[in-house]
Structures are given as C-alpha cells and as structure tokens.
Amino acid sequence: MRLVVGFTKPRNSIIGLVLSGDIESVGKDVKKFKQGDQVYGMTGFGFGAYAEYKSMSEKESTGWCLAIKPSNMSHEETAAITYGGILATHFMKSGNIQDGQRVLIYGASGAIGTTAVQLAKCQGAEVTGVCSTNNFELVKSLGADKVIDYKTEDSKNRLETYDFVFDAVGENKSSELKVQCRKALGQYGKYASVDDGLLKYRSEYLVQLKEFIELEK
Numbered sequence: 001m002r003l004v005v006g007f008t009k010p011r012n013s014i015i016g017l018v019l020s021g022d023i024e025s026v027g028k029d030v031k032k033f034k035q036g037d038q039v040y041g042m043t044g045f046g047f048g049a050y051a052e053y054k055s056m057s058e059k060e061s062t063g064w065c066l067a068i069k070p071s072n073m074s075h076e077e078t079a080a081i082t083y084g085g086i087l088a089t090h091f092m093k094s095g096n097i098q099d100g101q102r103v104l105i106y107g108a109s110g111a112i113g114t115t116a117v118q119l120a121k122c123q124g125a126e127v128t129g130v131c132s133t134n135n136f137e138l139v140k141s142l143g144a145d146k147v148i149d150y151k152t153e154d155s156k157n158r159l160e161t162y163d164f165v166f167d168a169v170g171e172n173k174s175s176e177l178k179v180q181c182r183k184a185l186g187q188y189g190k191y192a193s194v195d196d197g198l199l200k201y202r203s204e205y206l207v208q209l210k211e212f213i214e215l216e217k
C-alpha cells in the first residue's frame with residue numbers, strides 16, 4: 001500500500017476516497033456528465049475527496065468511478081453509502097439470491113454488511129445478520145429477520161442451513177462462529193467474502209445502487 005499511496009506519507013496531501021457533489025464544469029469531450037449533474041463516486045488511490053473540488057476523468061479506471069447520485073438522498077448520505085454500497089453490490093451478485101432463500105450476512109452492522117442486508121431483503125431472502133448485540137436493532141431495522149451475536153457462546157446453535165453466506169468482515173476479524181457459518185451451507189449453497197480479490201470500482205455498481213435506493217421513494 002505504501003508503494004501505491006506514498007512511502008513515507010500520502011502523495012496527495014488531501015486524503016478522502018468517497019465523494020458526492022455537483023459537477024461544476026466539464027471538458028469539451030465529456031459526454032456522460034454535464035454541468036449541474038449531482039454525482040457520487042470514488043476517487044481511488046488518487047484520493048483528494050476531502051476538498052471542495054475534485055477533478056476526475058469521465059472514463060472510469062479500476063480505481064475510480066462516478067455516476068448520477070440517487071435523487072432521494074442528500075450528498076452527505078450518498079457519500080456515506082458509496083464505499084460499502086459498491087462492495088456489497090459486487091459481492092452480493094455472486095449469491096444469485098432467489099425469492100425465499102435463506103441468506104446469512106456475517107458483519108451485518110458494518111459499512112458493507114448494512115447494504116448487503118438490504119440488498120438480500122430486497123431480493124426476497126430470509127435474512128440472518130451476525131453482529132454485536134448493541135447493533136441488533138439497527139440490523140433488524142434494515143430488514144434482517146433474525147440476528148445472532150458472534151460473541152455469545154450459544155451462537156452456533158442458532159445457525160440454520162443457508163443458500164448464501166456472505167462474510168462482510170474479512171480475514172482480519174474472525175470468531176469461532178465464522179467458521180461454523182461457512183459450514184452452514186445447503187447442498188448448493190454459495191459463500192463469498194469481502195477478501196475474495198481486489199475489487200474494481202465500477203460505475204455500474206453505483207447505477208444499480210441508485211436504482212435500488214430510489215425504490216424507497
């Protein structure tokens with residue numbers, strides 16, 4: 001990461017990866033956006049989002065992407081949803097969730113997990129969220145049907161058989177329960193983890209997220 005970001009300190013002294021704002025002006029060859037468009041996205045390792053202005057290329061790279069923001073959210077809200085939303089949209093696709101399936105989100109209260117719970121619920125799944133007890137109400141309010149605390153001793157006894165298990169926490173944080181979650185898959189069950197490869201940030205995820213968020217109107 002130091003090679004990418006800067007060895008002794010960040011190359012760009014203005015940090016910040018996620019942004020939401022109005023397009024101030026566009027170059028003459030820009031087709032996708034126009035002045036006044038309200039957009040949200042990620043800057044990638046070029047950083048610079050914690051500023052009033054950010055110059056970006058229209059063409060996305062593996063590191064940055066931009067799209068029109070959801071109309072029913074403020075800039076503050078869309079900036080907050082961007083990072084977790086992109087990751088959750090990407091990984092939840094691999095579950096190919098069908099109506100009525102059982103889905104378990106491990107790390108349901110995190111930046112990625114909170115969007116994953118809502119996406120699974122929107123696809124008609126019966127959702128179980130794993131998080132701390134003090135986040136139970138939050139996760140239930142997002143649509144989880146059941147919640148399990150990864151810290152409690154009897155948690156593994158509460159597991160059922162799932163069609164899709166998504167680890168939204170990653171390898172850095174684990175628990176005995178996580179090992180059991182992986183084993184709680186049905187015959188054709190699928191498993192995905194946020195650590196499955198370095199993600200390419202694509203504006204199509206932002207477009208999908210916008211459509212999903214606007215369903216709430």
Ligand SMILES: NC(=O)c1ccc[n+]([C@@H]2O[C@H](COP(=O)([O-])OP(=O)(O)OC[C@H]3O[C@@H](n4cnc5c(N)ncnc54)[C@H](OP(=O)(O)O)[C@@H]3O)[C@@H](O)[C@H]2O)c1
Nearest residue numbers: 107108109110111112131132135170173174194197198199
């Ligand atoms: N593939 C990629 O390109 C990519 C890019 C960026 C990040 N990532 C991965 O995403 C991870 C960060 O996700 P995030 O930003 O959503 O995290 P986050 O917002 O910090 O959420 C952390 C979640 O983990 C839970 N948790 C905390 N300690 C835990 C433990 N010991 N055992 C089990 N769960 C625990 C938290 O639950 P409570 O708070 O309720 O306890 C919360 O639900 C990174 O660690 C990295 O692995 C992947």
